[in-house]
Amino acid sequence: MELSPEQLGQVIEYLKRWNTAVCAICQNDDWAVAATVFALPEYKLRRTAISTNIQAVFPLIPLTCKTCGNVLFLSAIAAGVVPGPIKELQNG
Numbered sequence: 199m200e201l202s203p204e205q206l207g208q209v210i211e212y213l214k215r216w217n218t219a220v221c222a223i224c225q226n227d228d229w230a231v232a233a234t235v236f237a238l239p240e241y242k243l244r245r246t247a248i249s250t251n252i253q254a255v256f257p258l259i260p261l262t263c264k265t266c267g268n269v270l271f272l273s274a275i276a277a278g279v280v281p282g283p284i285k286e287l288q289n290g
Contacts, residue, residue, distance in 0.1 A: 199257075199280075200233060200234055200235075201233045201235065205279045206233050209259060209272070209277045210231060212272075212276070212277040212278060213261075221265065222268065224266040228264040229263060229270070230262045231259065231261055232262070234259075234260075235257050235258065235259055235280060236257070237257055237258070238256045239253050239254075240254040240256075256273070257273070257274035258271040258273065259271070260272075
């Protein structure tokens with residue numbers, strides 16, 4: 199899901215509530231905020247021959263260190279650009 203300019207501004211305002219994170223790898227604090235929301239799917243161990251395609255997903259916004267490329271994930275629900283709680287989606 200692409201964020202509108204207003205939603206991206208909302209994410210940036212959300213991030214301004216706290217001190218800027220220092221990168222765990224290079225110790226810099228210059229981050230790029232992605233304008234796309236990605237979904238991290240739930241891992242399910244398939245124990246039976248019959249399995250479901252229903253899984254929980256967690257919507258995330260990547261924050262990428264501009265120096266080394268390390269990536270942090272921000273909850274799009276917590277940032278207020280995706281309504282919560284986590285929804286279940288049918289794949290296929």
